[in-house]
Amino acid sequence: MRRVVVTGLGLVTPLGADVETAWANIIASKSGAGTITRFDATDYACRIACEVKPADHAYGFDPGKRVDHKVQRQVDPFIIYGIDAAGQAIEDAGLTDMSEEERYRAGCSIGSGIGGLPGIASESIVLHEKGPRRVSPHFVHGRLINLISGQVSIKYGLMGPNHAVVTACSTGAHSIGDAARMIAMDDADVMLAGGAEGAICPLGIAGFAQARALSTSFNDTPEKASRPYDKDRDGFVMGEGAGVVVLEEYERAKARGAKIYAEVVGYGLSGDAYHVTAPHPEGSGAYRSMEMALRKSGLSPADIDYINAHGTSTPLGDELELGAVRRLFGSAMDTVSMSSTKSAIGHLLGGAGAVESIFCILALRDQIVPPTLNLDNPSDNCVGVDLVPHVAKKRQVKAVLNNSFGFGGTNASLVMKAI
């Protein structure tokens, strides 16, 4: 099988709309959480989220930088975030001017968990109030999940595989894993892979709150709400944004002298076959996903220095993931660091696995692991685990594991290592 490496990164997050800004803020223990500004959430059980900041904010996002004015008007926010993150990644990789021949072998695998919920909600009101002749002709293709891959392929002329994963909160990790396999299997040489989400809207917040998934006890102190592994955690904080990486066949990347961030060495995936929202009580799906990724990588648990946990800050999920990690890692728990960056940027749902994989890659690059914020009183079963509380930690990082688990009982794990 061909080897696959990462040669470009792109991020749009609540803590910064480019890789270096977002990473610097993560390492500085900043929080992207705040009171919801997109709509009046006064009457909602959850009134907080990690929103991508407006262009005039110190680390805000300017959609006009990489997304055409007309496209901005026609599509939902998740597509705008995805196009921008993909643009950053392909620029970072130095692949914006590939030949036609190269572009036949370059594709996209950028998904989303939810897709265009804000636009579906608002256009259904237009239909109800003004009738079918007032529904936008761009309604459908401005909301479809595969339209990040579609838009990006058109913008950069990428004629290889055009794919879009939809596996709830595992989307970003599955997208990267699937794309890596396409390169390994010789379907493509270059893939833009990742995930995006933009579902902070009345229906999104109400829906997740009704599913009892969101934090509702910290509406007055939003930056305290996302607290994975802490005793007082009570649900996740919704985030938004996108993460996209450029994956490239190793020999090709080496031959052109590309900057190589990491090699994707292991990918594991599994299903819980248990419940639509609750994780398996023994964490068996999570365990099997991690175990498969490790087995494929040829590494042992002791080789893994850092785990970016799924760790959403829900009472049940965090415990079960930690239990599964403990069973798999055994005595290697003594040397591994594990943190959840959702404590800082919230849960980016379909974007999470990709954004967090990028944080893993940056941990490899900079030999530092990002913190778990708000870990004031760790749960009883956290004893003896380095969850990197409060502040980032300098340490050796040679290999990393990223976990993502989603509604429906879908699990994905990625192992990456330095070249």
Added chain:
Amino acid sequence: MSETAERVKKIVVEHLGVEADKVTEDASFIDDLGADSLDIVELVMAFEEEFGVEIPDDAAEKISTVKDAITYIDSHKG
């Protein structure tokens, strides 16, 4: 420029993201202003909303320049 022309021009600039000075009366939506067929459907909807006129599909199909739009609106608005 007539009041209708001003308002039409404003809508075109907003929807297509083009420079205002490119939106001349002779400009073709598709050939000169970069619109596709769905953009025209959207523009026609915006004209209907703005001017309170109804532009049936067969009439909309004949609107290809800025002037076509202005002429249709002027002859049909109440």
